[in-house]
Amino acid sequence: MVFVNAGHDDASTPTGDTSAGLNQPHDETKTNKPINVSSSNYWRDVRANLVRREQELLVDPSTPTESKPSSGDPLQLPQKWAHAITMPEAGCVLVATEALDDDSIFERTVIFILRLGSRGTFDGPFGVILNRPLYTKIKHVNPTFQDQATPFGDSPLFFGGPVDMSMFLVRTDDSSRLKGFEEVVPGICYGFRTDLEKAAVLMKSGAIRTQDLRFYVGHAAWDYEQLLGEIRAGYWAVASCSTELISDALTGDPSCLWTEILQLMGGQYSELSEKPKQDSS
Numbered sequence: 001m002v003f004v005n006a007g008h009d010d011a012s013t014p015t016g017d018t019s020a021g022l023n024q025p026h027d028e029t030k031t032n033k034p035i036n037v038s039s040s041n042y043w044r045d046v047r048a049n050l051v052r053r054e055q056e057l058l059v060d061p062s063t064p065t066e067s068k069p070s071s072g073d074p075l076q077l078p079q080k081w082a083h084a085i086t087m088p089e090a091g092c093v094l095v096a097t098e099a100l101d102d103d104s105i106f107e108r109t110v111i112f113i114l115r116l117g118s119r120g121t122f123d124g125p126f127g128v129i130l131n132r133p134l135y136t137k138i139k140h141v142n143p144t145f146q147d148q149a150t151p152f153g154d155s156p157l158f159f160g161g162p163v164d165m166s167m168f169l170v171r172t173d174d175s176s177r178l179k180g181f182e183e184v185v186p187g188i189c190y191g192f193r194t195d196l197e198k199a200a201v202l203m204k205s206g207a208i209r210t211q212d213l214r215f216y217v218g219h220a221a222w223d224y225e226q227l228l229g230e231i232r233a234g235y236w237a238v239a240s241c242s243t244e245l246i247s248d249a250l251t252g253d254p255s256c257l258w259t260e261i262l263q264l265m266g267g268q269y270s271e272l273s274e275k276p277k278q279d280s281s
Helices: 043-059 143-147 193-205 224-232 243-251 254-265 267-273
Strands: 082-084 093-096 110-115 126-129 133-137 156-159 167-171 182-185 188-192 213-217 236-241
Touching (some): 043 236, 082 254, 126 156, 188 243, 243 254
Antiparallel strands (some): 082 236, 093 236, 133 156
């Protein structure tokens, strides 16, 4: 089974150096309940808390030491948070800057990096665009789904990027049940179109539901040094963000995700979220 009639039959890992298109023309909100970081082994939450504390000190360096939480106090974060990081990593997001406002593919996109890969030319970073709905269903793109008893035919499609290998993301409360799928951040795994049969089996067993899956036509991929070059050139802001933020984007309407992440990052990024698109004409 395939999402679209595109090449790359063996989808164990994406190949090629196609990405970023830089040479081309350019529900309800959950309660912001704090996360108790002291009971979490998720290192990104711990790092985010340290970043938050550092930002508080920069705003008010005169805060007396006795008013700061001691090492024994529970650390808390809001459910949704995002902050800038200097280097890309698996599970981070790339947020398009105004430098890509004239790019027909990548302007105002948020790309979820699924694997950083290696520095090799054919095993570099790859991910999917989270906020590009195609407003169509799988069965309308691939007519074979109309004639098959498949649980995926009525699933909506999203544009994942210009590399023609399609992918999907899976949400789960118990990643141990998703054997054979690589976990990116806690509770979110990914698969290629060749993994659809495995996903169908998991659905029949009740391990996952239709709403736990999100399907993407294509994905984005880079050579490692190419991605670093694009970041240095200012095309992307690199951010770490909470699992809840990604999870909500996979279950609801992600059209405001670009703005939401930038505002959560604060400072110059929040200002960027309020800028009108650049007109190159």
